[in-house]
Amino acid sequence: MAAIEVRSIAALPVERWRNGGGVTRTIASGASGASGASGESQWRISLAEVERNGPYSRFEGIDRISFVLRGAGVTLRDEHSAVTLKTFEAVEYDGNAQWHATLIDGPVTALNVMTSKGRYRASVRNIVGPLTVPSGCLVAVVALHGGCAWSDAAGEPLGAIEAGQFLIADSLDYAIRFLPTAPAVNEAVSPQPPVLVTIESASAHE
Known part of the structure; x- marks a missing residue:
């Protein structure tokens, strides 16, 4: 029987983005409890605080879902399309695209879910x-x-x-x-x- 664990969000380590545009707190990651053979996570659940406009990290072969928990939302654009991450809505988009994020009205907090395409x-x-x-x-x-x-x-x-x-x-x-x-x-x-x-x-x- 798998255990159910309850933890504090505030206790999660803060990982600042390399571009300085925000921070991430990883809730869980792996592949059925462990990393894949390549050493890369096959899925990840995290909280992101997007503090300013800028590029989103590209994740090849990954499907993404974002759910804005706090703030007015974010618009993601690449060369061919645009996606709006709306408050309290689950929005799916391609992690392989070169997205640029534009905050709609100030910083946001978003729950992000990434899964390996075709696996999960x-x-x-x-x-x-x-x-x-x-x-x-x-x-x-x-x-x-x-x-x-x-x-x-x-x-x-x-x-x-x-x-x-x-x-x-x-x-x-x-x-x-x-x-x-x-x-x-x-x-x-x-x-x-x-x-x-x-x-x-x-x-x-x-």
Whole structure:
């Protein structure tokens, strides 16, 4: 049985970009718990703080999904196309392109998921109601603003995470159910719900 780990986002090491345009905090990376034979990660989940306009790193053979958690968004452009990373939306794009990032209205914080093209399939979505994840997936939950609880498929409570934490579990052998935590009575505005990431082998859909 794979363990479910809960950690603090603030405790993640900060990796400054070589171009000075932002920082990254890696939540998890590898390939089914380990790096590929080449020594390069086959998937990665990270938080990026984009502080200014500039080039995005190119990742050959990688599919990317970005989910802006804070800020107005980012527009990515290359020679042939443009992609807008919108707040609270999962946007898929090609990691192989030479993207240049333009902030829409100041710095942003984005959850980024990268997977090896053809090897893995990823999904990113808000936990706004009950969500059940089947066994066999790598699961991550990022609770930047609002927390959530989780249980087994029968509804037996297993744990919870709070704002400022994340959860990671690789290849669970049982289904898991997530439910957003109700806002506190004194909160005038409900916090942004946590974000669920799942990664599974592409062969699971063949």
